[in-house]
Amino acid sequence: MKILTDPIELQHQCLTWRNQGLTIGLVPTMGFLHDGHMSLIDMARPQCDKLVVTLFVNPTQFGENEDLDNYPNDFDGDCAKAEAHGADIVFAPAPDAMYAPDHSTWVNVPPLGTHLCGASRPIHFRGVCTVVTKLFNLVQPTKAVFGQKDWQQLAIIRRMVRDLNIPVEILGHPIVRETDGLALSSRNAYLTEAERAAAPAIRQGLLKLAERVKNGTRDAEAAKHWLVKEYASTLPMGIVDYIELVTPDSIEPVTTISSPTLAAVAIRVGKARLLDNILIEV
Known part of the structure; x- marks a missing residue:
């Protein structure tokens, strides 16, 4: 398994795979992987030739006074888990590798982002859509897997892919829970x-x-x-x-x-x- 931090290196590798006729799966995460994330990876692994797992706490989806600076992390543990579940690449860029200082382009799906999390986190889905679009451009995935705990996010990404004709199949995975019913997070x-x-x-x-x-x-x-x-x-x-x-x-x-x-x-x-x-x- 490779651990990459450079978006251009990731894109070059994935374009090489696509030119070889290989299919690519993508599982975007913010890291601190748990069994819910593992279930997404396990869903993607048999459906593609190559698998990319991302570990990126995306700053543009956090508002003021949210937990960006304190978001839990375990990079070494995450890489070990991803490798054990069959990832070919873990992509873990720094924020400035993903966003230029004068970054000014955004992707948004306002109708679906008005209610639920969008009401209390008004910039959240703009940040999600933008980073996911960037990941789709870098990885060129055939399929990408997202969890249904973030149902609104899944619906927004599906609409974005439809509206922008992005050639990727979006797969939703049911919520994974603790034995007492608490959704894993x-x-x-x-x-x-x-x-x-x-x-x-x-x-x-x-x-x-x-x-x-x-x-x-x-x-x-x-x-x-x-x-x-x-x-x-x-x-x-x-x-x-x-x-x-x-x-x-x-x-x-x-x-x-x-x-x-x-x-x-x-x-x-x-x-x-x-x-x-x-x-x-x-």
């Missing part, structure tokens, strides 16, 4: 012992909400209000960033739950901002 490392013990209530609340819909609840506002009260009872230390019911593809809020609907939440527990979601079939 690098930011789980921020949780104290007490916070970690309480955090599974996020998933439990979503499951209860889905059951209520199955039993006849159709009013979205009533469903959200119920979940707010549920978390106030079961996760009093949590601070709700958002609780929303939206269309799965266009991420538009719904008023009536009459077709498949995504229930998505972001809850702040201590220093961690935890995402989770559930697709409710009606």
Whole structure:
């Protein structure tokens, strides 16, 4: 396995592979790899000839007072894990290798980035779309894998690829969870012992909400209000960033739950901002 830091060197290697008729898989990450990341790598590995895993904490998707400077990292451990799961290249550039001092070009998908994380992190998806586009240009992947924990991100990337005719197939991988239901996240490392013990209530609340819909609840506002009260009872230390019911593809809020609907939440527990979601079939 090669560890590369130079974007031009990465691009040259990937173009050489493509000229040889080889297919390339891409798994973009911000590092501090856990079993969820490993599942993305394992999904991509058998579907391509060569596999690139990126370790890049992208500064342009962080706003003021977010955790850019404190984002957890374990570079040596990440490289060992990526190699053990079959990566051919780990790409770990410095920020100034990816963004020139006078960088001024951005990629954005505003309609899908208005709600959920886009409401509280207004520059986030502009940074995500821009860096993912740059990675697509460098790697020239045949397929790229993203996790469904960041459902809105996955929907935005799919729309971006469609709108810009980028020749890559986007694959979504189901959320990987701890045995108690907590969605795996690098930011789980921020949780104290007490916070970690309480955090599974996020998933439990979503499951209860889905059951209520199955039993006849159709009013979205009533469903959200119920979940707010549920978390106030079961996760009093949590601070709700958002609780929303939206269309799965266009991420538009719904008023009536009459077709498949995504229930998505972001809850702040201590220093961690935890995402989770559930697709409710009606």
